[in-house]
Amino acid sequence: KAGVTQTPRYLIKTRGQQVTLSCSPISGHRSVSWYQQTPGQGLQFLFEYFSETQRNKGNFPGRFSGRQFSNSRSEMNVSTLELGDSALYLCASSLSFPRSPQAFFGQGTRLTVV
Amino acid sequence: ELKVEQNPLFLSMQEGKNYTIYCNYSTTSDRLYWYRQDPGKSLESLFVLLSNGAVKQEGRLMASLDTKARLSTLHITAAVHDLSATYFCASLSFGNEKLTFGTGTRLTIIP
Numbered sequence: 324k325a326g327v328t329q330t331p332r333y334l335i336k337t338r339g340q341q342v343t344l345s346c347s348p349i350s351g352h353r354s355v356s357w358y359q360q361t362p363g364q365g366l367q368f369l370f371e372y373f374s375e376t377q378r379n380k381g382n383f384p385g386r387f388s389g390r391q392f393s394n395s396r397s398e399m400n401v402s403t404l405e406l407g408d409s410a411l412y413l414c415a416s417s418l419s420f421p422r423s424p425q426a427f428f429g430q431g432t433r434l435t436v437v
Numbered sequence: 438e439l440k441v442e443q444n445p446l447f448l449s450m451q452e453g454k455n456y457t458i459y460c461n462y463s464t465t466s467d468r469l470y471w472y473r474q475d476p477g478k479s480l481e482s483l484f485v486l487l488s489n490g491a492v493k494q495e496g497r498l499m500a501s502l503d504t505k506a507r508l509s510t511l512h513i514t515a516a517v518h519d520l521s522a523t524y525f526c527a528s529l530s531f532g533n534e535k536l537t538f539g540t541g542t543r544l545t546i547i548p
Contacts, residue, residue, distance in 0.1 A: 356535070356536075358538075365538060365539075365540050365541065366525065366527075366538035366541075367538075368535040368536060368537070371535060379535045381535065413479060413480065415480075425482050425485060426482065427482070428472075428479045428480040428481075428482075429479060430478070430479045431479050
């Protein structure tokens with residue numbers, strides 16, 4: 324059974340640019356959540372999608388957005404990148420996260436903004 | 438707003454010793470998760486604790502949940518080097534679909 328796939332794994336962008344990250348959940352999973360991990364702020368919830376609908380959103384500026392497609396694949400977009408957006412972005416897949424017993428995390432996309 | 442606190446932040450222990458990581462959360466929680474993260478890697482799910490008094494064990498790790506005290510513990514028995522990693526607890530509050538993570542405990546096992 325394939326795991327959660329995040330692409331790309333590494334990304335270097337310049338301030339002011341925008342970036343799109345992709346997450347393919349485990350087959351049959353309909354919920355995808357996104358988290359940002361930084362040394363200073365730790366793991367912070369960005370948003371969660373279920374059946375193409377955003378159910379929850381964390382405390383991030385509007386520059387951070389996402390969407391989910393009918394095949395449950397999800398993308399997140401960050402516009403007008405800032406140095407502070409440098410982080411490891413993780414997505415989690417579950418049948419209906421987090422109320423399912425278990426969620427599976429992808430390997431993450433490490434974004435560096437210069 | 439739900440807050441989750443872990444302690445200690447850093448833990449260096451010798452192989453063969455026992456120790457406990459503590460996870461306190463500020464409001465009533467629906468469930469409690471423990472994850473492991475190796476350097477540069479993703480999060481690996483260890484335990485999901487669903488009810489008061491729940492205890493789960495896997496190898497040298499045992500997790501428990503006391504919802505009245507709003508406390509979960511991760512106990513390490515006879516530590517081995519392979520357990521070196523960062524451990525996170527995360528809580529889910531009622532009526533909320535997002536996990537709130539603790540700060541993490543960086544565990545280093547010294548031979």
